[in-house]
Structures are given as C-alpha cells and as structure tokens.
Amino acid sequence: MLVVGLTGGIASGKSTVTSLLKAHAIPVIDLDILARVAVEPESYALSALVRHFGDSILRSDGTLNREALGSIVFNNEKERKVLNSIVHPAVRRLLAWELAKAWLRGEKICVVDAPLLIEAGLWKLCGAIVVVYCSEILQLQRLRSRNNLSLTDAQARLSSQRPLSEKLDYADYVIDNSGPIGDLQNQVDSVVAKLHKRAGWSWVVSWLVPPVGIVRAALRVGWRLWFQGVGKKKGRSTRGEKKAEEIEMRDRRRRSSAAS
Structure with a gap:
C-alpha cells in the first residue's frame, strides 16, 4: 500500500483537494479528526x-x-x-x-491528510508527499475573505504556520491552487494517475505477503531519506509563485468586475 502524505497551509485549498481525491475512491485519513x-x-x-x-x-x-x-x-x-x-x-x-485497517482492506493507496505533516515529522513515514500550494498573498486574501479577519489577524494566523514555500522541499507532487477549480481538478486527476503508477502492481504481493510489505516500506523510506534527499532545499518554484503586484492587480480587477 502506498501511503501518501497530503499537506498544505491555511486557506491553500487542501480541503477541496481532499474532496477531489475521495471522488477517485481513494481513502483519506484526516489527522484533524484523529487529533480530536x-x-x-x-x-x-x-x-x-x-x-x-x-x-x-x-x-x-x-x-x-x-x-x-x-x-x-x-x-x-x-x-x-x-x-x-x-x-x-x-x-x-x-x-x-487506521493505516493497518486500510492495509487489511487491501487498499492500493491511502492518503494521510495532515496540515502539520512536515512539522510533526510524519512525512518520514510516507512513500509520497503531495503539497497543495498557493502564494502567501493569495493565502492572506482567501483567509481574510473566508473568516472576515483584519490584515493583522490574518498575518498572525499565517505566521503561526510553516511557510508553504518551505514545504515544497518535501513534495513529490505539487498541486498549485492559484487558478480556477477546473485547473485544480485537472491537476488532481494527473497526480492520482501518477500515484497509481507509482504504486504499480507489486502492492498486491506486499498485501498478500506482509513481511515483503514491511521490507519494501522500510527500503522506500530509507531511499527517500538518504538518497532522494526529501526535505533538502531544491529551489523549486511553481506557477503560483508570481510577483505580489501581479496577484494584487489581478484580484483587484476581479473584485471590480464582481462589483460592477
């Protein structure tokens, strides 16, 4: 079973991505629920x-x-x-x-939805990591609009979390939620296809012969940590990392169009 860590930041759109993943019949373990x-x-x-x-x-x-x-x-x-x-x-x-129950059910892929996946060190247990990204400017705008917050309060909430730009260094796949829902859907579909390919057919062997699954999981984690260098600075950028001025002007035009 391929364990996939899904993370993002406040107002980045991770909940929407979770819903889209569930629509693909992929089981999702919500760590917010487990925390309660x-x-x-x-x-x-x-x-x-x-x-x-x-x-x-x-x-x-x-x-x-x-x-x-x-x-x-x-x-x-x-x-x-x-x-x-x-x-x-x-x-x-x-x-x-919960992961043990998913494995017993014979799941090919299981997603762990965790806002603090990186901060809590849970990324080390994952065979793949998906980061839902948008720029900090968009995060602030969405947070203020959604929660009716002042700029100061929104910035305080955002600063209490690890910047999304730093989480990119842990990502195997980045879903850039800077555009319309249709674009987001297409990106999720693409990532799901890649996850199925990554899981391959050998997951059946791991399921039928548990010792094989344990060894493969340990080797995968070791490979990611020591050879792939997950978490090390990659200098990665995404389509969402645009100049703040461009984003601000675009959103102003959108608000003006909505008001007229």
Missing part, C-alpha cells in the same frame, strides 16, 4: 494536558476547550511544543491503527 479523538474525555492525552495547563482548558462537560487551549499556545512557542509532545504521539498511534 486523541483528546476525548478520559483519554491519556487529555489527562496529560490538564496536568500541565490546568482545568481551565476543560469545558463544564469535561471535553477539551480548544479555544481556551489555543489562547495559551497561540503565541507561546514553548507551550506549543509541550502541547505537541503530548498530542502528537497519541495521534501517531491512532494513525498507525
């Missing part, structure tokens, strides 16, 4: 969070108050690292179980 499951009441992770951050992060019904926790860690790198050190291992365990 990991901190359900009476879970070890939630108990550890309460011990560190206090009861103020709990709602009256004993569930996690994400807004209260977010206000603590949003601009505090030290506390955010503590949060990640508690939640990430719990999420990894849940992810391992």
